[in-house]
Amino acid sequence: MSLLGFKAQNHPQQTLPNGPVDDIDDRATTPQHFEMFVERFGEFTVDVAAAAHNTKCHKYYDRETDGLRQPWADELVWCNPPYSAIEPWVRKAWAEYQNTRGIVMLLPANRTEQKWWQTQVEPHRDRPGSGLRVEFLPGRMRFIKAGRTDVGPNERPPFGCCLLIWTPNERTGA
Numbered sequence: 001m002s003l004l005g006f007k008a009q010n011h012p013q014q015t016l017p018n019g020p021v022d023d024i025d026d027r028a029t030t031p032q033h034f035e036m037f038v039e040r041f042g043e044f045t046v047d048v049a050a051a052a053h054n055t056k057c058h059k060y061y062d063r064e065t066d067g068l069r070q071p072w073a074d075e076l077v078w079c080n081p082p083y084s085a086i087e088p089w090v091r092k093a094w095a096e097y098q099n100t101r102g103i104v105m106l107l108p109a110n111r112t113e114q115k116w117w118q119t120q121v122e123p124h125r126d127r128p129g130s131g132l133r134v135e136f137l138p139g140r141m142r143f144i145k146a147g148r149t150d151v152g153p154n155e156r157p158p159f160g161c162c163l164l165i166w167t168p169n170e171r172t173g174a
């Protein structure tokens with residue numbers, strides 16, 4: 001299904017037959033959006049899903065070092081994971097968040113019917129005492145393709161985005 005000339009190429013319905021499209025998984029948050037998130041949440045100390053050309057923090061993990069296998073303890077974590085496989089990142093956030101200074105995860109907001117959202121997010125989000133809250137962002141964020149320094153034409157994805165924000169119990173802020 002195509003909208004405004006942009007195919008949702010890494011939705012599972014697209015990736016199952018051929019596997020994920022690396023180029024799509026590699027799209028970067030714009031510096032402008034990231035600055036807004038820094039202003040709200042503070043200086044992130046690690047980007048756990050990154051590559052050298054798109055990391056948002058000096059400290060980062062990439063495919064080789066594997067952010068899913070690293071400890072996130074004591075970090076203020078920025079995470080914009082590969083959208084072809086979101087569930088392991090959400091599970092990792094649940095496993096780590098109490099030992100972090102907070103985790104902010106940027107996700108597409110059009111996967112709420114999927115099993116991982118229904119089991120890992122929906123029953124827990126925005127409940128009293130829950131470590132997780134979800135914010136649905138306005139408009140359509142744009143992302144930067146690998147190899148480019150800015151958003152290209154027709155680069156508006158056909159989905160809105162949301163932030164999953166984990167805050168450890170005893171702390172406030174993120």
Ligand SMILES: C[S@@+](CC[C@H](N)C(=O)[O-])C[C@H]1O[C@@H](n2cnc3c(N)ncnc32)[C@H](O)[C@@H]1O
Pocket residue numbers: 025026027028029030047048049050051054055056061062063064065066067068079080081082083
């Ligand atoms: C959607 S991009 C986000 C890029 C950047 N961190 C940002 O927010 O602008 C996801 C990145 O995660 C990387 N990635 C994929 N698997 C990973 C893993 N297991 N550990 C760390 N990074 C991974 C991809 O190569 C890609 O660069």
